[in-house]
Amino acid sequence: MWEIIEANRRKSVALIFILGSVLAALGAAIGYFFTPEFPAEGVFTGIAIAMVIWIIMLLASYAGGEQILLATAGAREVKHDDAPQLFNIVEEIKIASGLPSMPKVYLIDSQVPNAFAVGLKPERAAVAVTTGLVAKLNRDELQGVVAHEIGHIANRDTLFMTMAGVTVGAVVILADLFLRGLWYSSMTGGRRRSSSSQGGGQLMAILMIVAIALAILSPLLAQLLYFATSRKREYLADASSAQFTRYPEGLASALEKISANQDKKFSKSRTLAPMFIINPMAASGKMMGLFSTHPPTEDRIHILRGMMKGSSLQAYEQAYRKLHQNKQLIGTPSLNASQEKGIRKPSPEAQQHNPKKSLRDIKDILHKTAGYGILACACGVKMKIPSNFEHKKVRCPRCGREHEVPLELLAAAIIAQDHTKKSA
């Protein structure tokens, strides 16, 4: 475990360094392009500007990156009383993983099942899942998914993903600005072209072309690097999930259900894509290749189901090597340190799961946190009562029974509303 974190940290530093170099090279090329008469000054200024942009973006993400990401995804925090099962599962895995503190739990209102984790430090981590996920999965499957996400937090993937994502973002922004500027200046007179022809010399022209080529290619290159490393992390998080839950089948069948229910419309944001348990952008399944953030889901399921001997990291490694021509995934010290705890039995509730009912429950949770009180009628109808409801009585729309509106219900709704306002 510790060795995975260490190896992850080393690779993260290396990758951030490489991505930073790509960014610096881009800055240098742009600087050179605009002042070919003073190459040294131009290159230096270009690098300096690129670094300043990068540092500002890193600082911003460090200060409030989690909140920004959660807000982009439209996530809303829930407590134990809002969604007992979800909250309990996160708490269970927190204990199993040995995280220092309880991650915050967020719900996203979407039918498409998916989940992601954020947090630059384990102490500030959060797990977000969609309502569709809670509705479609049974307890064991949900536990597998939550454990995968907490695996990302425990392995420090969330830190790396944020840092690398920000750096790739800086490269994209800089290249975009440059190419747009180029396009604009060529439309309005083309001062650049005249200056380059005045400067003369073939070398300079070649360097200009190299600069433009770098601006076009560097975002692709940066993304390629980012995605290639994020795929391995998905396997590692799957291995952690099996280890924490001692039940690989839970995550395997969850992945099956999630990938069968993906929908391209869900793509909330491109930057969030590598963070979800299954990439929402790759819904078609044909995108697998150099640019995929996630390994093919069938592969992941196949490995999890191939863990015959137990739930430890060794068992995962064995199943992984069987599928990947004996390539090593997990470092030897971690493999030696990991103890075999066996595979547990499926939980009894897992067999009696009613997805329709569950979706209704989860909608109630969202209404509760949005400031509605839920009043249940004897005929089975549940009424949403807004916190500013003025009448003392309400009539059930189906059976016509009259109900008194309890004051504490409205009070609770008002508190919930305040709470979500504060956390939003």
Next chain:
Amino acid sequence: MGIIIVLGIIVLLVIWIVGMYNGLVRLRNQVKNGWSQIEVQLKRRHDLIPNLVETAKGYMKHERETLEEITKARNLAVNANSVAEHGKAEGKLNEALSKFLMVVENYPDLKASQNFLALQEELTTTENKVSFSRQFYNDQVLKFNTRIESVPTNIIAGMFNFKQAEFFEVEVAAEREVPKVKF
């Protein structure tokens, strides 16, 4: 010159012994910490059971025996002291509970009641938490005991009276059984 070297060796030896001693203390504290985590979960579990029995009473008139068995097992578990006693009592409680859950199958009204469903979820999660914190605790115990037994820490452990910690094992029938995998 000779005196300085001897003094230096003595100082190094003291630092080494202090380091070993502190290492043992750190591990012992981790064991304690692990155990207190288990105790928190066990207490939660014991607190849930009277609620469960109360809820079930209204629905199952003819199952007094099953319910009494649970209450008895619960009281035993509450009064357990040593780690081994806890393990035994929790095993008994598990047995009584699984018998009860089997009986519940015959009472669809109880099974569908909101209150019971909520309690069942709390019971499941507490059981999972007990089992996860047990894993953590036993890992710490294994580390601590290995350290106490190994040379040279065993000398320090003997001198300062460090005692081996007990593993926490709950007897659960078929816990380690491998489920059938469907392809």
